[in-house]
Amino acid sequence: MGSAVIKLNSEILCAASAVGKQEYEGPLGTLFDLHCEDDRFGQDTWEKAESEMQRQCLGVALSKSGLREADIGALFAGDLINQCTGSSYGLLDYDIPYFGLYGACSTAIEGLMLSSIMTTTGIFDHCASVTSSHNCSAERQFRTPLEYGAQRAPTSQWTVTGSGLFITRSALQGSGKAKITEALPGISVEKGVTDMTNMGAAMAPAALDTLVRYFTESGSEPNDFDLIVTGDLGFEGNSILRDLLSIEGYETDERLTDCGMLIYDRNGQDMHAGGSGCGCSAVVLASYLLPKVELREINNMLILGTGALMSPDSIKQGLAIPGIAHLLRIESERS
């Protein structure tokens, strides 16, 4: 029916990530494939720098996988810049069929879900999904240009400068890679949050909705998973989600975490409520979580891409912020 869990059988053949200076200086810094000390990636605008991260990620992933451009049946891509130009310009060099997505920060998992569906069903042999965010382009887009030096609220998150890319294929070969075995797409949820400096609060109810639907339909509970990781609720949103789950009768421990909590050093880096952005979940999954699944340190995890579907104009017009959360179950290959 409308909200059934989708059974999938695809695997993530390879992943690639590129990040900026702050992300490189964080606890996962050495794990990322590429980084740039000045966040510019050799470009003269922040927007072009963001595109360049996507372009370089696809190049790295093709190299790693030994695939050619023509082997990729489709690219699913998105970012946070108006009209998604981060992706459309970033991927212009590649002659690969292109599906543009917009799911705010949930786009990384939205794209990976569509790639996984396409390769499970055999529509394409290989798909790539890629997302990016850039702190400086996002500040200009959603808040104020950096030059204003605006003060940030304690609940605000730091948009990750980063791009993460995944190549999926059918898991019929069973090569020992991380498998995507289930998907549950998100439903938009709006609970009256209007504070643009507290995205975690706006997105937590959507993560709750998807998780509760998943637990109910699959007959599972939080303790059945080695890890349940949301995209970018940050410390504030994670705490809210934990409370909301508890009200619904689901108790959670430190295995409920968030990519926005993992990417920066909370004490050493002044990132307030943690990381956010289309690039946040993408780079943490690509470079930190997937290797753990391949090494079987994590055997069975849920990842939820979380997105806040507002715009600066919708906020000015007084509308509350809808959230969405797309869920994937990722398992290690247990032969």
Add this chain to the structure above:
Amino acid sequence: MGSAVIKLNSEILCAASAVGKQEYEGPLGTLFDLHCEDDRFGQDTWEKAESEMQRQCLGVALSKSGLREADIGALFAGDLINQCTGSSYGLLDYDIPYFGLYGACSTAIEGLMLSSIMTTTGIFDHCASVTSSHNCSAERQFRTPLEYGAQRAPTSQWTVTGSGLFITRSALQGSGKAKITEALPGISVEKGVTDMTNMGAAMAPAALDTLVRYFTESGSEPNDFDLIVTGDLGFEGNSILRDLLSIEGYETDERLTDCGMLIYDRNGQDMHAGGSGCGCSAVVLASYLLPKVELREINNMLILGTGALMSPDSIKQGLAIPGIAHLLRIESERS
């Protein structure tokens, strides 16, 4: 490989459309399901009016089809407003899994293609795809607010105020509805066009690329189809596409047309180069073309959603405009 034609077997169970005053006064005016004389749809902002069109279209389509909300496995939706809020707010009332898309004006066909793939492969029993554009929200977004009274260039197009929605399902039942039998997703193409007042010129090379790939792979030619219709090249872009096809050795006649040429009366309405926008191809397909396919006045057609993947900022930063064109083959049910 990368650019192969995808064989599909889905049908468009029903469609719905809503338009504004100019579209209602055009030659197809009486065919649309809903219209609003003041383009406001009872709302106090143009952006909310756009959302309201999407919301009402889904309501109409559910009524027409006899389906319930829970029968729709997924919604594929998009629009032209920053961060795609036309869709995210328009569909918030519905508890249906939501995939946000951004393909500029190609989104109508991008969404219909994904819906068709999902129902062909059985991932979902029914999918809905919906897009919208609104002349007044688009002018504010891409050009200047209406109050400026800016003069329009002769090559400029008029963004259609309209929303079109399609519900697809597998065609295994064979109910006599229009069938989607093939798909060829678009590749981004950029040929140096920087003039934001000539979108037709920016998109025509993308339409050429997709059409030539399609003809080559399928061994077909323009005369094999009752109609080849692009989304919103307008008169200018259609003329360019015709010339480009001729250079490639494909001669075309009046059966190569464009939704942006069909929606307004060129002589009686002052719309310059024709209609454009996410809503243009959606409403023309929903209310004018699909009924002709069901009546077998059209048995075999190609439709190409055409999109220009720039933003106002990318133009200010001096970048040329990439285009994209997603192709679907739609056939009547020949029993």
